[in-house]
């Protein structure tokens with residue numbers, strides 16, 4: 001297995017749900033464009049994850065995949081810096097998912113909060129399926145495949161990274177030991193003498209069963225004092241206190257995506273399901289119209305009524321898009337009714353359209369040349385697959401599954 005530096009690696013995926021909007025940009029995508037310069041990044045289209053909820057309508061996925069990839073590229077995600085790929089094009093994800101499923105207790109999956117929440121939320125769909133229960137496990141396979149230390153996700157996905165850590169721990173515990181590790185450890189314990197052996201076993205049990213950190217410290221101190229055991233045995237027994245062997249699949253941490261809190265045109269959070277979005281690639285005229293019709297402080301009925309920016313979603317956009325001078329102008333003008341809402345929206349409109357011009361310019365090249373997008377993804381899939389094969393080969397080896405060749 002090639003060695004990788006988990007702390008330098010980032011993996012994240014997005015379900016292909018259609019065209020992305022400014023909420024996606026100011027949340028996830030701008031974060032990705034930063035991370036791609038600081039880490040070795042793998043970003044992928046989680047099309048199988050989309051299938052867990054859209055199995056009854058899989059034909060919408062294809063268009064959504066390409067639209068989303070063009071939005072990534074438009075937003076500045078750079079295929080020269082990050083590896084971009086499509087989950088289903090790296091079928092190793094399915095094999096790792098299957099192998100991990102063998103050792104995943106059902107209760108762990110049933111307890112993931114999104115399992116019940118989503119079933120509740122998407123009542124019209126039958127999500128009492130095997131695939132949907134396995135959603136977080138498929139995500140674990142996505143993550144562990146790349147041995148990545150960091151997973152940028154929103155708050156709703158943190159529990160999926162958590163279960164991934166538990167799966168990794170269990171996997172390493174089950175398969176991360178050399179053959180005979182246990183016997184060697186037991187033989188080393190015996191060399192410490194009856195009294196110390198008993199003490200060590202007690203401390204180990206307290207740590208493993210109750211997570212007692214004090215027991216861990218005491219057990220380590222005990223090993224340090226031992227004169228009768230070799231350095232190798234001592235190392236072995238250090239590892240044995242915590243359960244075992246070698247780290248094959250490193251435990252990832254979530255890297256919480258800073259919340260954008262971008263309001264939609266109706267003042268609620270911008271989201272496709274509220275139909276209040278401004279798309280990443282949207283024609284300027286349409287953007288102007290949406291902003292002009294945008295909800296303002298309801299107390300400002302007439303131009304002469306003073307308003308309160310804190311009660312106005314337009315202000316929240318100013319807070320993201322405008323410089324200090326403009327913000328001061330809004331605050332003062334709104335509270336003293338010296339500007340009207342349309343005046344207030346004007347500079348915002350310009351800023352949003354200016355930002356989107358960059359997106360639209362980048363996107364045009366890809367929109368006009370679908371083959372270019374296809375080949376970017378071909379190349380990314382190839383690169384991802386090299387990593388995936390490497391990990392999977394090691395997984396098969398430690399699980400004793402190499403006999404088939």
Ligand code: TRP
Nearest residue numbers: 011012013014015046049139142
């Ligand atoms: N479940 C994630 C979401 O809905 C998408 C996803 C799939 C993902 N696999 C992943 C995110 C692996 C991070 C890492 O947003």
Ligand code: SF4
Nearest residue numbers: 297307312334341344
């Ligand atoms: Fe909102 Fe601006 Fe109108 Fe004040 S002036 S209510 S901040 S749109």
